[in-house]
Amino acid sequence: MKYQINIEGGFTGIPKQFEGELKLDKEVEKNMLEALSVTHEDHSHLRDGFTYTVKFSDGKEVYESQFNESNLPENLRRFITDVQKKSH
Amino acid sequence: MCTHAQCYIVPPYLLEKLAKHGNNSCKRALNDTGRIAERRRNSLNNLLLRKPEEGKGERFIYDSKNQFEQRLELVRKEGQEAVADSSVNKAYETSGFVRDYFKDTFGLNSIDGNGLDIISNVHYGEGYNNAYWDGDEMTYGDGDGKEFTDFASAIDVVAHELTHGVTQFLANLEYQSQPGALNEHFSDVFGTIIKQKYLKQDISEADWLIGDSVVTEGFPGLAIRSMKAPGTANDFDTQPDHMDNYYNGSGDNQGVHINSGIPNKAFYLCCLEIGIDDCALIWFETLKSLWRTADFNDMVETLIRTAEELISENKVSEKAIEAIGNSFSQVGLTPIVA
Numbered sequence: 001m002k003y004q005i006n007i008e009g010g011f012t013g014i015p016k017q018f019e020g021e022l023k024l025d026k027e028v029e030k031n032m033l034e035a036l037s038v039t040h041e042d043h044s045h046l047r048d049g050f051t052y053t054v055k056f057s058d059g060k061e062v063y064e065s066q067f068n069e070s071n072l073p074e075n076l077r078r079f080i081t082d083v084q085k086k087s088h
Numbered sequence: 089m090c091t092h093a094q095c096y097i098v099p100p101y102l103l104e105k106l107a108k109h110g111n112n113s114c115k116r117a118l119n120d121t122g123r124i125a126e127r128r129r130n131s132l133n134n135l136l137l138r139k140p141e142e143g144k145g146e147r148f149i150y151d152s153k154n155q156f157e158q159r160l161e162l163v164r165k166e167g168q169e170a171v172a173d174s175s176v177n178k179a180y181e182t183s184g185f186v187r188d189y190f191k192d193t194f195g196l197n198s199i200d201g202n203g204l205d206i207i208s209n210v211h212y213g214e215g216y217n218n219a220y221w222d223g224d225e226m227t228y229g230d231g232d233g234k235e236f237t238d239f240a241s242a243i244d245v246v247a248h249e250l251t252h253g254v255t256q257f258l259a260n261l262e263y264q265s266q267p268g269a270l271n272e273h274f275s276d277v278f279g280t281i282i283k284q285k286y287l288k289q290d291i292s293e294a295d296w297l298i299g300d301s302v303v304t305e306g307f308p309g310l311a312i313r314s315m316k317a318p319g320t321a322n323d324f325d326t327q328p329d330h331m332d333n334y335y336n337g338s339g340d341n342q343g344v345h346i347n348s349g350i351p352n353k354a355f356y357l358c359c360l361e362i363g364i365d366d367c368a369l370i371w372f373e374t375l376k377s378l379w380r381t382a383d384f385n386d387m388v389e390t391l392i393r394t395a396e397e398l399i400s401e402n403k404v405s406e407k408a409i410e411a412i413g414n415s416f417s418q419v420g421l422t423p424i425v426a
């Protein structure tokens with residue numbers, strides 16, 4: 001599965017982009033794609049929170065969704081944190 | 089004119105229009121309408137938690153223990169002794185300094201003017217390069233150590249975030265496009281003012297940088313933003329310092345952290361003319377008169393109207409109106425003289 005993560009906004013206002021490919025356990029992959037499809041509420045008073053645009057593609061379909069600090073699902077948060085750590 | 093009672097039945101868009109034309113009671117009613125609706129929602133949701141009496145603006149510092157969770161463990165509250173963790177003590181000390189600045193300078197009782205408790209979360213997440221305000225509390229990451237370091241330890245970052253709270257309660261500027269850039273602007277304005285007070289600097293000694301102490305040696309730049317020279321703080325800094333270079337893209341909520349460079353530069357120029365304390369008072373009183381959808385031109389108009397009032401009360405320099413006009417003209421926002 002290919003991924004593309006765009007992080008923008010935040011106190012620094014410096015956008016970051018991460019791209020790559022990863023092999024995931026079928027169940028984990030399914031959960032991640034599900035997390036992308038859930039509709040979420042906006043936290044209107046968030047200031048300086050990051051905006052996360054997460055895109056996955058499995059060769060056939062492209063899944064994309066946008067989140068903020070208050071509605072980023074736990075498994076995507078973990079995934080993004082790992083990707084950022086690896087990029088160092 | 090519009091009396092208080094009448095205002096409640098005027099639709100919000102009309103109140104916005106009236107507020108735009110300087111009717112302060114309408115502007116208040118506009119804020120009230122939103123607040124009343126919100127209060128009604130809150131009290132329905134949480135009938136028992138409503139506390140009508142004024143709070144004491146007490147500090148509460150929580151440790152997120154590198155998890156992405158707020159209010160995980162309370163580690164220091166108002167009046168308690170320092171703890172071993174220096175991030176906790178810094179957040180405690182700086183948030184107190186910011187609270188006291190607003191109280192002593194403008195008589196504002198904490199973030200909401202009603203003694204709201206000041207809640208900070210430190211060590212949020214893992215290598216988290218950010219600090220944010222979420223409507224009722226502040227949250228700080230440690231930084232990844234590669235480009236950024238502890239956000240909770242920087243006076244200008246803490247003042248910036250806490251001011252987002254003040255702005256929410258005074259003007260509730262929406263967080264996109266020009267009103268959003270003004271929201272960011274006010275946070276940088278009080279971020280820089282309070283940093284100068286904290287460091288006991290005068291404007292000639294100050295560096296006018298925002299976030300210089302949260303960037304590491306490995307970061308390609310001196311700071312996150314510069315009010316004196318927007319666009320020069322680091323290699324990624326795309327802030328314009330003039331309307332000619334206004335950012336029209338959709339990123340960053342239509343450039344809230346980008347276009348704030350334009351009023352930021354004007355603020356810096358204005359401080360050179362009439363000093364930072366007069367500017368602080370004019371900007372604070374202006375914030376009280378702004379409304380949710382106010383844009384850059386509304387800001388300039390309101391600054392001038394506010395300065396006129398303050399001059400007539402002998403509270404700021406007589407040169408203030410001219411100084412505001414000059415400063416904003418230099419960034420491409422020439423005031424329209426009525």
Ligand SMILES: [Zn+2]
Nearest residue numbers: 047048272275
């Ligand atoms: Zn901000």
Ligand SMILES: [Zn+2]
Nearest residue numbers: 222223224225
């Ligand atoms: Zn919160």
